[in-house]
Amino acid sequence: MRSLRGYRGRLSLLMGAFVIAIIAAFGFGEDGVNGVSAFNTANPGDLSAAHANFTKDVGCAACHEAHDKTATQWIQAAWTPGNLSKKCSSCHTFDGPAESPHNKTFKIDGAVAKTECAMCHTEHKGAGASVVAMSDQQCHACHEKKFTSFSDGHPKFSKDFPSRRRTAILFNHTSHLDKHFQNKRYVDKAPKQRCVACHDTALADRNVPVRAFEKTCAACHESQIAKRDLQLLTFPEFEANPFDPAEILAACGLTKAAQEEVGELSSDLAKNLADLQDGDGSKDLTARVNEMKAKLGLGDPPTAVEEYESVSTETLPPLAVLLLGVEDGEDPESYTGPMRDLVNAMIESGDEAVLELLSERTKSAKQLLAGMSPELARSVACAWAGNQEYEAPSESSLGGWFADELSINYRPLRHGDPVVRGWLDLAVVAGTPDDVRNLLLSKSEGAGACAKCHSVSREGGADKAVKVEWQFGAQSDQRHVRYQHKPHLNLLGLGASCETCHTLNPDAEYDAGFKHIDPLNFASNFKSIENKTCATCHAKDKVKQECTLCHEYHNDHSIRKKVVSNIQEK
Amino acid sequence: MSRRSKLPKIFFGLISIVVFGALFWQSKVIMLRLGEPAILTGYTLMASMLLLGFFNFRKKLSMIPIGRASTWLAFHVVLGVFALALFGLHVGVFWPQGLYEQMLAGSFYMVSLSGVVGYALQRSLPRRLTQTGVEIIYERIPAELAEIRERVEALVLECTEKSGSDTVAQHYMGTLNWYFQKPRFRLSHFVGGDAGGYWLRGPGGAARRYINDVEKEYFDQIIALAELKSLVDRHFVCQGVMKKWLFLHIPLAVAVIALAIWHLILVNVYVI
Numbered sequence: 013m014r015s016l017r018g019y020r021g022r023l024s025l026l027m028g029a030f031v032i033a034i035i036a037a038f039g040f041g042e043d044g045v046n047g048v049s050a051f052n053t054a055n056p057g058d059l060s061a062a063h064a065n066f067t068k069d070v071g072c073a074a075c076h077e078a079h080d081k082t083a084t085q086w087i088q089a090a091w092t093p094g095n096l097s098k099k100c101s102s103c104h105t106f107d108g109p110a111e112s113p114h115n116k117t118f119k120i121d122g123a124v125a126k127t128e129c130a131m132c133h134t135e136h137k138g139a140g141a142s143v144v145a146m147s148d149q150q151c152h153a154c155h156e157k158k159f160t161s162f163s164d165g166h167p168k169f170s171k172d173f174p175s176r177r178r179t180a181i182l183f184n185h186t187s188h189l190d191k192h193f194q195n196k197r198y199v200d201k202a203p204k205q206r207c208v209a210c211h212d213t214a215l216a217d218r219n220v221p222v223r224a225f226e227k228t229c230a231a232c233h234e235s236q237i238a239k240r241d242l243q244l245l246t247f248p249e250f251e252a253n254p255f256d257p258a259e260i261l262a263a264c265g266l267t268k269a270a271q272e273e274v275g276e277l278s279s280d281l282a283k284n285l286a287d288l289q290d291g292d293g294s295k296d297l298t299a300r301v302n303e304m305k306a307k308l309g310l311g312d313p314p315t316a317v318e319e320y321e322s323v324s325t326e327t328l329p330p331l332a333v334l335l336l337g338v339e340d341g342e343d344p345e346s347y348t349g350p351m352r353d354l355v356n357a358m359i360e361s362g363d364e365a366v367l368e369l370l371s372e373r374t375k376s377a378k379q380l381l382a383g384m385s386p387e388l389a390r391s392v393a394c395a396w397a398g399n400q401e402y403e404a405p406s407e408s409s410l411g412g413w414f415a416d417e418l419s420i421n422y423r424p425l426r427h428g429d430p431v432v433r434g435w436l437d438l439a440v441v442a443g444t445p446d447d448v449r450n451l452l453l454s455k456s457e458g459a460g461a462c463a464k465c466h467s468v469s470r471e472g473g474a475d476k477a478v479k480v481e482w483q484f485g486a487q488s489d490q491r492h493v494r495y496q497h498k499p500h501l502n503l504l505g506l507g508a509s510c511e512t513c514h515t516l517n518p519d520a521e522y523d524a525g526f527k528h529i530d531p532l533n534f535a536s537n538f539k540s541i542e543n544k545t546c547a548t549c550h551a552k553d554k555v556k557q558e559c560t561l562c563h564e565y566h567n568d569h570s571i572r573k574k575v576v577s578n579i580q581e582k
Numbered sequence: 583m584s585r586r587s588k589l590p591k592i593f594f595g596l597i598s599i600v601v602f603g604a605l606f607w608q609s610k611v612i613m614l615r616l617g618e619p620a621i622l623t624g625y626t627l628m629a630s631m632l633l634l635g636f637f638n639f640r641k642k643l644s645m646i647p648i649g650r651a652s653t654w655l656a657f658h659v660v661l662g663v664f665a666l667a668l669f670g671l672h673v674g675v676f677w678p679q680g681l682y683e684q685m686l687a688g689s690f691y692m693v694s695l696s697g698v699v700g701y702a703l704q705r706s707l708p709r710r711l712t713q714t715g716v717e718i719i720y721e722r723i724p725a726e727l728a729e730i731r732e733r734v735e736a737l738v739l740e741c742t743e744k745s746g747s748d749t750v751a752q753h754y755m756g757t758l759n760w761y762f763q764k765p766r767f768r769l770s771h772f773v774g775g776d777a778g779g780y781w782l783r784g785p786g787g788a789a790r791r792y793i794n795d796v797e798k799e800y801f802d803q804i805i806a807l808a809e810l811k812s813l814v815d816r817h818f819v820c821q822g823v824m825k826k827w828l829f830l831h832i833p834l835a836v837a838v839i840a841l842a843i844w845h846l847i848l849v850n851v852y853v854i
Contacts, residue, residue, distance in 0.1 A: 016825050016826070016829075019829070020828055020829055020832055020833070023829060023832075023833045024832050024833045024835075024836045025836075026833070027833035027834070027836050027837045028833075028836045028837065028840050030837070031836075031837045031840040031841055031844075032840060034685075035840075035841075035844050038682075039844065051681050051682070052682075053682040053844060053848065054682075054848050054852055055680050055681070055682070056678070056679060056680035056682070056683050057678065057679025057680040057683070058679060072852075076852045076853075078851045078852060079852070086847075086851050089850075089851045089852075090847065090850040090851045091850075093854070094852070094853055094854055096853070127616075130618070130853075131616035131617070132616065136679060136680065137679060138679050149613070149614055150614075150616060152614065153613075153614045153615055153616045154616070
């Protein structure tokens, strides 16, 4: 007879065998729908709602490489460090390496341990669980400066906080709010609501965007735009006539001046014919005929330099020097040939000739010459080839391309004119001659007066491109700080409540920060926001104050488009 | 319990508290370094469970001098409590999410609960058995009960012959025979009640008022044997419980260890 101990031993063996049978039966079970329902011993819990869809097609293998592999591969996997982070990165992207702290946004001295997604994010905690919920302790794991809470020990905000760079637009808040509108000439245009007169609180988010130029700056500054023309080309002074009158006559016909001469010449011709008929030999008929031919532009070209008197005393402007690719815009020897060729080409193909030439210098030539009339280019070229000043049929009042006597110009049509923007963008491209750049970006003379307000910046090192800041830029380019203006505005009230946090600093040398292209070398118009201002509300037993309320760990996190489109298809 | 017998528990208890404190602290350190404390607590828990399981083998290896049984029991009890606390530290929640993890947790809780109950029985039942004044080996109890029954039946026959009355015999056949057939009033014996004695004083002894003096002499001997049988029943029930609770504890412990080993494999293959 078996003893109790014997029965117990047998029962224990049976229990062990039962467990092994369960594992054998379900240990490699189905992944289930959305990784949720099936009994799979490898499933430690339902996926979060955000991730449940991703496993639909490939199941657990979407993240766990060893899933559904052979026993040998399992053994290998057991002794090989996991690479879950790599799987995460197949969908999640960041501006910087995923395995570096804060995606390598900050320069850190010394070696820094590699980070893994699972250090902070935990999955399989149920459909309702948050994968992104973090504790303050997790932040303190790396940060050397440890403190109890925001209201108790948080480091001081940086100098000029929240500004980390100068504004994209040179707009001196101090002078606009407290100086310009004190002047009687502008007092009627003073923003009664101060900040919110320009900042649109309806769109308040991280920033409170500025209303359109037309609704804000235009009242005072719009007229300045059309006053600054862009001079593309002038007809320069030549030492000798570079054009073939016969060719010009054939291409352009009689010049306007010649056509006027025809009236006088007809009477001269009648008189000469009468003299010839009368046999009056006191006159040298050959000389008379040559004189008439010359007046009609039909005579031989002057052979001596002193016989040609250029209608222009101009030199080539910087843009023309760039266009023609000549070395010296003041040296006729340098520009005569290219200018002759251009004018001849303009007679033949109008603005296409200018476009062709400019295309050799820049890819955006079409934008730079947008709106130029072929007839304008041809008419101007014919006049200049005939050593005449161009006479416009009417004076340009609407803006766009126009020509006066000896130059072709562009007048900006409005704020944001694409042609002028294009020329300014060209001005900051590496390789553009300094005189072109200086002319276009001149605050006092630059085309469209764009550079008066739009700053020119190069951010991120000498190898980065210089660019004109056309858009009202985000002031708070702090990628790991998040802030929502809207709830604060609603709480504090609209209008002057902005200045509860943003206090003007009248002593700041704001304008000096725009005399160079480094946007990080600047002085803010405002004093730095102080911790205590925020801590008025965000403190213990008041409003929450955990790290993640204001800080975001990752740098510009997004999901790969492929993943998003797959989800939409499903 | 003597002070000497408490010493191992105090000793192992202090060590457990220190080790658990160190593990708790180290888990926090690992967590603050954004590491995975479950690796440390998991492997320690696995080792603890294997050590707990070794207690069963130690009992089978009694011929090897590897410490006193009471010391091993103290070690097992303290380590069991330590493992329960460590399980909480490892899992972090009372009831995990995955079905497999729930099976593992459920089994672990059942093993722990059966261990606690078993230990409580081991502490309370022997004292109660000592109070009976009877010492019987569990395996001898069925034979002992049969012997008592035979003696009672012999007394009934003799009483009938000597007294010429079958009153006692009738009572035995109608009432007492049920009582002597097998252990009775088990639940009462287990919880420490006296339902058997109450029954003997009631229905069991009800015939006494109808019998003559000769019969009373035999009847009293029968009741004395019935009271002895009640004590033997108590031994049978209590000793049985003390032996049989392990039918739950040990197989469940085997299941937990098997489930945990698979869990360990999965974690290493899928995560670490």
